Amino acid sequence: MFDIFEKRESQVRSYCRNFPIEFNKAKGAVLTSIDGQEYIDFFAGAGAMNFGHNNEYIKKQIMDYLSQDKIIHALDMFTEAKEKWLNGFTEKIFIPKNLDYKIMCCGATGTNAVEAALKLARKNTKRTNVFAFTGAFHGMTLGSLAMTSDRHSRLGAGLPLNNVTFVPYYNAFKDYTQSLDYLEMILSDDHSGIDLPAAIVLETVQAEGGVNVAPKEWLQGIRKICDKYGILMIIDDIQVGICRTGDFFSWERANIIPDMVVLSKSISGFGLPMAILLVKPEYDIFSPAEHNGTFRGNQLGFVGSLAGIEYYHDHQLDKEVKRKEKIVQDFLERRIMPIDVRLDIRGIGLIWGIDFIKIDAQLSKAVMQKCVENGLIIERAGREDSVIKILPPLTIEDDTLLNGLSILENAVKDVLSNPAR
Numbered sequence: 001m002f003d004i005f006e007k008r009e010s011q012v013r014s015y016c017r018n019f020p021i022e023f024n025k026a027k028g029a030v031l032t033s034i035d036g037q038e039y040i041d042f043f044a045g046a047g048a049m050n051f052g053h054n055n056e057y058i059k060k061q062i063m064d065y066l067s068q069d070k071i072i073h074a075l076d077m078f079t080e081a082k083e084k085w086l087n088g089f090t091e092k093i094f095i096p097k098n099l100d101y102k103i104m105c106c107g108a109t110g111t112n113a114v115e116a117a118l119k120l121a122r123k124n125t126k127r128t129n130v131f132a133f134t135g136a137f138h139g140m141t142l143g144s145l146a147m148t149s150d151r152h153s154r155l156g157a158g159l160p161l162n163n164v165t166f167v168p169y170y171n172a173f174k175d176y177t178q179s180l181d182y183l184e185m186i187l188s189d190d191h192s193g194i195d196l197p198a199a200i201v202l203e204t205v206q207a208e209g210g211v212n213v214a215p216k217e218w219l220q221g222i223r224k225i226c227d228k229y230g231i232l233m234i235i236d237d238i239q240v241g242i243c244r245t246g247d248f249f250s251w252e253r254a255n256i257i258p259d260m261v262v263l264s265k266s267i268s269g270f271g272l273p274m275a276i277l278l279v280k281p282e283y284d285i286f287s288p289a290e291h292n293g294t295f296r297g298n299q300l301g302f303v304g305s306l307a308g309i310e311y312y313h314d315h316q317l318d319k320e321v322k323r324k325e326k327i328v329q330d331f332l333e334r335r336i337m338p339i340d341v342r343l344d345i346r347g348i349g350l351i352w353g354i355d356f357i358k359i360d361a362q363l364s365k366a367v368m369q370k371c372v373e374n375g376l377i378i379e380r381a382g383r384e385d386s387v388i389k390i391l392p393p394l395t396i397e398d399d400t401l402l403n404g405l406s407i408l409e410n411a412v413k414d415v416l417s418n419p420a421r
């Protein structure tokens with residue numbers, strides 16, 4: 001059935017190996033295969049589909065734009081679509097949140113915007129080193145990959161990945177304050193042997209790292225350290241921004257303001273390729289074309305992104321996520337945690353993880369496969385892929401959410417009760 005994919009598509013393909021299904025249609029939080037089988041989506045394009053598949057409001061804006069033969073590709077020339085989007089971002093996001101950022105349109109993928117942030121931090125500070133955290137994932141191009149922690153991804157580089165010092169994330173020690181103490185120690189000790197970094201780059205919730213939710217006090221501690229040592233704080237909000245954690249930006253819960261913010265995945269509202277960098281105006285010092293690229297002006301992305309911002313605003317998507325967070329948390333605590341006390345459950349908003357590492361990391365694979373068999377698309381993350389990651393579209397209906405959670409519950413029960421394991 002999958003002959004042409006196996007024969008013609010590169011070996012590098014990955015997600016299709018976990019989901020051997022040919023998909024055809026998608027609506028809201030449901031994917032449909034070519035033979036009409038429906039699957040609940042707890043994967044949401046790895047965070048690219050926060051507004052749901054084919055969101056009616058966003059789709060309409062895109063269809064209207066297309067039907068009028070408006071410009072689709074424009075590099076970074078001025079266009080009406082970009083003008084409206086910049087105005088919308090300013091009025092609906094920056095002004096209400098009292099933020100002042102310049103917006104840099106980057107190449108079409110998250111990793112390109114991470115590269116832009118790195119270059120800009122190095123240019124601003126004239127330093128080469130940056131700090132990244134154990135468990136981090138920032139993308140697959142060389143600069144971002146140098147800050148990505150997992151061995152498998154790093155091996156693909158084929159050359160040394162350097163100019164990055166990995167430091168312990170909040171969960172590396174028993175108590176998050178130890179991670180801050182460690183940072184303070186290596187920065188204050190002029191014999192630590194570690195060069196002062198241009199930036200500390202972090203995710204407020206490590207998604208690929210296994211759903212590790214940094215406490216707000218830890219995030220505030222990082223902000224303080226950055227201020228004290230003149231280091232730029234860069235938050236990679238690619239996977240957990242755009243309301244995923246219950247706030248438009250994931251760092252709002254800590255009452256901090258990063259110097260730069262990287263956004264991609266759901267920023268286009270519709271799953272279109274788009275990535276941007278928010279930069280405090282004083283750090284916006286690239287000269288024209290110093291970070292260039294053909295696809296920095298995805299007009300459909302601007303149209304979708306503006307519609308997404310309007311949808312967030314009109315539907316109070318942030319509040320909706322906080323409401324649904326309770327549904328998921330309650331289900332996991334009441335129905336899944338009691339299955340085995342060694343399961344570790346953690347999360348925020350609509351990103352949750354069930355960690356099997358204390359039982360057997362490999363069990364997560366069997367759980368994922370059982371879920372797929374029973375109509376739920378779900379992925380794994382973290383060390384040894386031991387974490388089942390729950391990441392539905394934020395617009396998922398309550399009953400679909402509960403149905404998906406029930407499929408997951410049954411899969412966990414099935415796998416843990418199997419005497420053969």
Ligand SMILES: Cc1ncc(COP(=O)(O)O)c(C=O)c1O
Pocket residue numbers: 046109110111112114137138139140203207208236237238239240264265
């Ligand atoms: C936190 C984070 N940063 C960066 C990236 C890379 O984005 P892209 O795959 O669009 O290059 C990802 C992708 O999963 C991510 O989750």
